[in-house]
Amino acid sequence: MYDYVIVGAGSAGSVLAARLTEDPSVRVCLVEAGPVDSEPNIHVPAAFGRLFRTRLDWDLDTHEEPHLDRRRVYLPRGRVLGGTSSINTMVYIRGNRLDFDSWGQPGWSYDELLPYFKRSEDNERGASAYHGVGGPLSVADGRSRNPMSAAFVEAAAEAGHQVNDDFNAGSQDGFGFFQVNQRNGRRESCATAFLHPVLDRPNLTVETNVQVLRILIEDGRAVGVVGRRLDDEVVLRAEREVVLSAGAYHSPHLLMLSGVGPAALLSALGIPVVLDAPMVGQNLQDHALVPLVYTHPHPISLLTAGDPANLKLFMEEGRGMLTSNGPESGGFARTSDDLPAPDVEYLGAPVMFADSGLGTPTHHSFSYGPSMLTPRSRGWVMLASDDPTAKPKIRHNYFAEEEDMRAAIVATRMGTEIARQKALAPYTEGMHEPPASESDADLRAYIRQYAHSIYHPAGTCAMGSVVDADLRLSGVDGLRVVDASVMPTLVRGNPNAAVIAIAEKAADLIKGVTPLPAAADALVS
CATH class of the missing domain: 3.30.410.40 (Cholesterol Oxidase; domain 2)
Known part of the structure; x- marks a missing residue:
């Protein structure tokens, strides 16, 4: 039994685990489908391409794309501690002021998020109105x-x-x-930045090689998850909340497997409907x-x-x-x-x-x-099967x-x-x-x-349609989503930095602490 069970040890999950366990009375279990990040090629920046389609990659692809000559488009996603931050190109781009301001969600304007960007950051250029030093995440010149x-x-x-x-x-x-997430020339993933330094905390449990199959929902409340390690069932229960940080493809996939999604689709697959939520898996965007x-x-x-x-x-x-x-x-x-x-x-x-x-x-x-x-075009993530080990069906509609x-x-x-x-x-x-x-x-x-994906999916559990401004799932208690899927629209740039800031703010929301004061006179146009 834990206070919080976090599904996915990628960028958002690593940040949440580190921040929530700052309180020694809080018990957190972080669950990752893949292994620990000990593969040497993870830490050699130029070797990131060698990680594609290995055991460290979910190795997804789209359904036939009707406007790309019916091609299937490769979609790499990290399946390892650090998630996609362990296999990406490490570019540190936050996005544009207009991206966050246009979300129209209370607490999520650019001025309100900038302090969270800065809190994470340890920028080798030093502190400024736009940059922070002393945070867990190294930001360096290449x-x-x-x-x-x-x-x-x-x-x-x-x-x-x-x-x-x-x-x-x-x-x-x-x-x-570009500035990059590297430290001394090595990759600085969210695992190395946020998670590794706190692995010895007694109130943090990290379960690797456990694929979560569904969320346990009892009487309208999320109370844990069911997963599998090899052939063994693993049940992890949460007294306070379950937090989905499985990414823009797998967070909606898990919600649907748990009975939260478009009722017609779930019923057709024989999945009992817990909540008819037609926008789960919709609004998919990519660069x-x-x-x-x-x-x-x-x-x-x-x-x-x-x-x-x-x-x-x-x-x-x-x-x-x-x-x-x-x-x-x-x-x-x-x-x-x-x-x-x-x-x-x-x-x-x-x-x-x-x-x-x-x-x-x-x-x-x-x-x-x-x-x-x-992009104005929108796609979707759907269940292809009621078998939770089947990959999701994805169409970006590029x-x-x-x-x-x-x-x-x-x-x-x-x-x-x-x-x-x-x-x-x-x-x-x-x-x-x-x-x-x-x-x-x-x-x-x-x-x-x-044309192909540059691997920046977002939007499938968006604020305002699936989750509220506190990232709580509308209609199920004790369940939040914290990852790129909550972005109503995708940011202008590589989204990893924005996901980290979202998770930093989410940690404060979950803790119930006063948000960091909004920045003043900081403009990115």
């Missing part, structure tokens, strides 16, 4: 600084974009180097990326990262190619002058990143492309809305314009699988054939 990454920023400036040295400060617009992969003969790509000299530099100094997070540099832009904020993020990586990251690099390359930040395609065509053309600039010319000699031309029709066909 230590790879590949010449191609620098050339990308210079080429963007030649193409008319401004240079930006901090995307999380006064303005998002412009190009520069689609249009890949632009350029080849060249210069031996400076991550193909050489494993050379003895690079390995020595990494092991002895925590520097060099093996510290590369992939997208070292990039930037934010607008596909139309009348937009209130950027709608495109470019992510530039000194490697051949093809086939959704599943392709084997065969040439020295520089890869980048527009990640579409404000580019279902014509305006999303229009913006992607403009953004792709902006990307190819950067490739033509003098600074990047040495690294854009050829193009891997190029579009037939830059006409609207050919770019549309190229996007339909090659």
Whole structure:
């Protein structure tokens, strides 16, 4: 018996476990379907792609996407302590002020969330109006600084974009180097930042290799979870609350398996309906990326990262190619002058990143492309079966809305314009699988054939439709959801930092303490 059972030891779950157990009288059980994060490749930043489709990855994919030539799109998700923060590209981007303000949820404006961003942060640049020091999460400048990454920023400036040295400060617009979640050149996942330092707390129990199958709901209240470790059933009971932090795919999946979701679907699968909640699993959003992969003969790509000299530099100094997070540099832009904020993020990586990251690099390359930040298209997560071990059925409906395609065509053309600039010319000699031309029709066909997820799902248990502003599930007592699924709309940028801030605030909500005072005069536009 515990006070709180947290399902999922990813970014949100790790933060919650650390913050809730600060009170020694509170007993917390954190449940993770995967193993501990002892695999060496987790901690070598440049090796993140080697974790895809391993035992540390849920290895999901979409149902056939009707607007992407009926392709299935690969969706990696971490199945290990730290969750996807143990397999992602470590980019630290919070999002835009407009993202949080537009949610329209009390307590969740940008000014009210900024103190929670800062509380988590230990930024090596020091404290400022926008950044914190002394928090658990290391935020650092990248230590790879590949010449191609620098050339990308210079080429963007030649193409008319401004240079930006901090995307999380006064303005998002412009190009520069990303800050990353690394400490001394190694990955700083939410497990290493928040969880590892507190594993010896007697009031914290971490159960790994336990896949939760359903939530126990008795008389309208969540009282625990049922899971399985190998062939053994595991029952964990919660006196106060069950907290779902299983992510934008698995949190709604678990709710539906527990009888909370669209009644017609649950009944058709023979699952007793506890609560008819038609919006569970709806409102699914993601950032689609249009890949632009350029080849060249210069031996400076991550193909050489494993050379003895690079390995020595990494092991002895925590520097060099093996510290590369992939997208070292990039930037934010607008596909139309009348937009209130950027709608495109470019992510530039000194490697051949093809086939959704599943392709084997065969040439020295520089890869980048527009990640579409404000999709209008919405998808869904559904049950495919009443068997709780069956993977969820997912459709993102990428580019279902014509305006999303229009913006992607403009953004792709902006990307190819950067490739033509003098600074990047040495690294854009050829193009891997190029579009037939830059006409609207050919770019549309190229996007339909090659666009893929950049792994940022959100929105499937959104505030205002599934949970309230305190993240409580409307209609079931003792049950909250704390992860990217509660975002009404996806943030402009890599969402891990926002998930951490959501969990920091959720910890205070659960504790019942006074929220941190809102920031004043801090603008990200």
